[in-house]
Amino acid sequence: MSSKIDDYIANRPRYDGFADNLFWAYACWQAFWVAVQDGELKFGRKHFMIRAKFFKGYREGKYHITDLYRNNIAKMQCNNMCWYCQCELPASELTADHVFPRVKGGSNDMDNIIFVCKHCNSSKGAKDMVEWFVERDQIPHYWLIGHYLKQVVQYAEENKLMNKDLDEVGAMELPFSIKSILFFHNRNIWEYYLKILNTEGDVNDLKPDILMQNNQVIPQ
Numbered sequence: 306m307s308s309k310i311d312d313y314i315a316n317r318p319r320y321d322g323f324a325d326n327l328f329w330a331y332a333c334w335q336a337f338w339v340a341v342q343d344g345e346l347k348f349g350r351k352h353f354m355i356r357a358k359f360f361k362g363y364r365e366g367k368y369h370i371t372d373l374y375r376n377n378i379a380k381m382q383c384n385n386m387c388w389y390c391q392c393e394l395p396a397s398e399l400t401a402d403h404v405f406p407r408v409k410g411g412s413n414d415m416d417n418i419i420f421v422c423k424h425c426n427s428s429k430g431a432k433d434m435v436e437w438f439v440e441r442d443q444i445p446h447y448w449l450i451g452h453y454l455k456q457v458v459q460y461a462e463e464n465k466l467m468n469k470d471l472d473e474v475g476a477m478e479l480p481f482s483i484k485s486i487l488f489f490h491n492r493n494i495w496e497y498y499l500k501i502l503n504t505e506g507d508v509n510d511l512k513p514d515i516l517m518q519n520n521q522v523i524p525q
């Protein structure tokens with residue numbers, strides 16, 4: 306079944322290996338993170354170098370993508386808004402969404418929970434978070450993109466997917482979407498997002514910003 310996200314994905318994945326594609330998406334996100342901090346509208350030489358450095362580091366096992374500890378702290382600290390649409394709501398009115406849907410094997414761990422408004426929760430339902438955003442012509446907050454990719458890494462490590470080919474993993478029942486990983490390979494997406502952030506609004510207006518304030522270094 307074709308969906309909107311297909312329009313943004315290259316015909317051929319960049320790499321044959323599942324892990325390489327995942328590392329590349331994550332390294333793109335890190336380069337983007339720095340470009341946001343720099344107030345850039347496009348990736349420049351510095352950002353390409355960061356992407357290459359991290360990709361190589363993950364691939365060679367020199368670096369490791371960290372767990373969701375910091376993300377979980379931030380979720381607890383910032384509990385007066387929906388993390389999907391960013392509407393403000395008291396904590397008592399927020400609901401717990403499973404980023405990896407329960408019906409697809411997503412767990413009840415804090416790693417898999419995001420506090421959102423009722424409307425977003427029922428609208429997303431059992432859909433993939435990234436595909437759900439793209440289907441509505443939106444992009445998740447960049448903080449959530451890192452969260453999602455970290456979850457994929459964690460799941461892939463626990464289920465021994467890291468050494469498999471992308472095709473093999475793609476044929477499996479998964480709580481995440483391969484398309485969502487490949488979506489983040491598209492530089493146009495990132496540069497479009499940079500433009501929104503750095504021309505149409507102040508980055509600091511976007512919540513949640515807790516990690517941005519406390520952690521100016523590139524998240525790993």
Ligand SMILES: [Zn+2]
Pocket residue numbers: 387388389390391392421422423424425426
């Ligand atoms: Zn919402």
